[in-house]
Amino acid sequence: MDWFMEFLPRTPERLGIWIGVICTLAIYSLLYRENPFYRFFEHMYIGLAAGYSLGPLGVDVLYRYWVEPIWVQGYWAWAFVVPYGMYLYFIFSERYGWISRIVIGTLIGASAGLFFQEFSSRYLPQLNSTLQKPLWLSSANPDLTVSMVINNFLFVIILLSVLTYFTFSYEQRGGVKRFATLGRWFLMIGLGAIFGNTVMARMGLLIGRIYYILNDWLMIPIGGAQ
Amino acid sequence: MKVDALFEWMATGSRCGWAAYQHAQDNWFAAIMIGLIVTAVLVNIFRARAGKQLYIRRIPGLDAIDEAIGRSTELGRPVTMITGLTAFGVVAVQALTIFKYITKQIARFATPMRLLTGDPTVFAVAQEAISDAYNEAGRPDLYDPDNVRFLSDRQFAFASGVAGLIQRERVAANFMFGEFFAESLIFAETGNMVGAIQIAGTVSFTQVPFFVAACDYTIIGDEFYATSAYLSREPVLLGSLVGQDIAKFLFALTAVTGVIASSIVGTKHPFIKLLGQPGGWSEFVNFLLGGK
Numbered sequence: 336m337d338w339f340m341e342f343l344p345r346t347p348e349r350l351g352i353w354i355g356v357i358c359t360l361a362i363y364s365l366l367y368r369e370n371p372f373y374r375f376f377e378h379m380y381i382g383l384a385a386g387y388s389l390g391p392l393g394v395d396v397l398y399r400y401w402v403e404p405i406w407v408q409g410y411w412a413w414a415f416v417v418p419y420g421m422y423l424y425f426i427f428s429e430r431y432g433w434i435s436r437i438v439i440g441t442l443i444g445a446s447a448g449l450f451f452q453e454f455s456s457r458y459l460p461q462l463n464s465t466l467q468k469p470l471w472l473s474s475a476n477p478d479l480t481v482s483m484v485i486n487n488f489l490f491v492i493i494l495l496s497v498l499t500y501f502t503f504s505y506e507q508r509g510g511v512k513r514f515a516t517l518g519r520w521f522l523m524i525g526l527g528a529i530f531g532n533t534v535m536a537r538m539g540l541l542i543g544r545i546y547y548i549l550n551d552w553l554m555i556p557i558g559g560a561q
Numbered sequence: 562m563k564v565d566a567l568f569e570w571m572a573t574g575s576r577c578g579w580a581a582y583q584h585a586q587d588n589w590f591a592a593i594m595i596g597l598i599v600t601a602v603l604v605n606i607f608r609a610r611a612g613k614q615l616y617i618r619r620i621p622g623l624d625a626i627d628e629a630i631g632r633s634t635e636l637g638r639p640v641t642m643i644t645g646l647t648a649f650g651v652v653a654v655q656a657l658t659i660f661k662y663i664t665k666q667i668a669r670f671a672t673p674m675r676l677l678t679g680d681p682t683v684f685a686v687a688q689e690a691i692s693d694a695y696n697e698a699g700r701p702d703l704y705d706p707d708n709v710r711f712l713s714d715r716q717f718a719f720a721s722g723v724a725g726l727i728q729r730e731r732v733a734a735n736f737m738f739g740e741f742f743a744e745s746l747i748f749a750e751t752g753n754m755v756g757a758i759q760i761a762g763t764v765s766f767t768q769v770p771f772f773v774a775a776c777d778y779t780i781i782g783d784e785f786y787a788t789s790a791y792l793s794r795e796p797v798l799l800g801s802l803v804g805q806d807i808a809k810f811l812f813a814l815t816a817v818t819g820v821i822a823s824s825i826v827g828t829k830h831p832f833i834k835l836l837g838q839p840g841g842w843s844e845f846v847n848f849l850l851g852g853k
Contacts, residue, residue: 501783
């Protein structure tokens with residue numbers, strides 16, 4: 336009887352747990368089939384997310400990147416940014432729709448420019464790191480061991496074969512095709528490792544939810560919990 | 562000296578928010594590499610524009626696009642196209658190029674479609690792109706703005722919306738192109754549950770394994786860019802792709818030369834530092850001039 340009285344949502348804390356569990360079960364119900372219970376919580380979730388987005392939009396974007404730089408730090412040039420961005424709304428006008436293309440062009444240009452920066456700061460250091468892989472033992476690299484040499488060989492072969500696989504402007508035939516296929520196999524081995532790793536992380540999330548239902552809601556002590 | 566002072570002013574003193582200014586930091590190798598890649602891309606874009614037929618090999622997943630559309634038409638069930646949470650930029654434009662091709666195909670058979678996005682800017686542009694696709698296919702009457710939907714910019718709210726729609730409408734074909742994150746497996750598994758043919762393409766390398774596991778065909782990494790170039794035959798995309806292949810060849814050549822050189826002269830030699838390390842250029846010049 337005590338357990339049942341404690342189980343009921345009689346306090347704000349218990350009510351929060353009940354709501355959490357109902358939401359969890361509603362979303363998991365999709366695993367059986369689409370149903371009105373799921374649909375209600377799906378729409379509620381999307382509605383809550385839309386409302387929630389307004390908070391970060393106001394505080395983390397508009398205030399942090401627009402209001403604060405202008406009014407607190409004195410970067411007056413930012414004043415033009417939001418009116419300029421609002422030109423995008425002209426997309427809904429048949430007559431002035433062309434104005435929105437200016438903003439779209441700016442976004443595409445900025446995105447392409449950032450790609451260059453990313454390339455320079457992310458991929459070129461990787462290229463230089465690749466060069467630090469000697470392929471045989473010599474006095475020029477006294478710290479090198481046989482296992483490191485084998486590792487370096489594997490690294491270079493995988494790099495070149497995968498790079499060959501991702502070339503498109505010629506027909507891959509004969510030896511090139513076989514080398515590219517080898518690259519695909521290496522790629523699949525790598526992807527398999529990522530898959531296994533992430534599935535473990537997802538199982539961790541599932542265990543967390545099950546723990547929440549059993550321990551917090553049903554108050555069944557599991558996993559050493561009191 | 563005056564130039565340095567100008568850069569310093571731009572970076573810190575102008576109060577115009579140009580603090581993000583960056584320069585080459587003596588990394589001339591990076592500047593030369595980028596210069597060569599840009600040249601290769603531009604030259605090939607000009608070649609493509611001049612009418613030169615640039616060859617792009619066919620990617621296996623492409624044949625499946627028509628197959629999936631055909632199946633949707635036979636079953637009379639909708640096709641879904643998902644850009645994921647892709648923010649508006651290069652990847653979103655490439656994804657919309659692929660979706661335009663798919664829309665033109667389904668317009669011929671009046672197959673119903675839904676395009677779902679989690680980015681408001683992509684949504685606005687997608688509406689225009691899909692409307693254009695129906696116009697180009699000669700069926701503007703089939704375009705319904707409600708078929709292009711922005712669900713939510715919150716990751717799992719978007720995922721629950723997509724999962725619900727896939728289940729409710731029992732979609733027959735599901736295309737996912739763009740950038741995806743942890744929600745990718747939710748989409749792919751839900752599509753699998755309703756028996757949809759699924760084709761996915763993403764540049765998000767960590768999500769590729771889930772698409773490989775749950776989709777019928779997966780377009781991996783750079784194949785995504787090749788797909789949009791192949792389908793659209795746009796000179797800019799074709800030229801870029803051929804230019805990128807030249808860049809990859811350049812990378813492979815540098816890597817092979819570098820590992821052989823580091824095996825002979827050691828990894829700490831100024832020549833190795835020259836190839837990509839900040840400050841490597843001046844160290845190499847000092848080495849050539851006989852300094853340390």
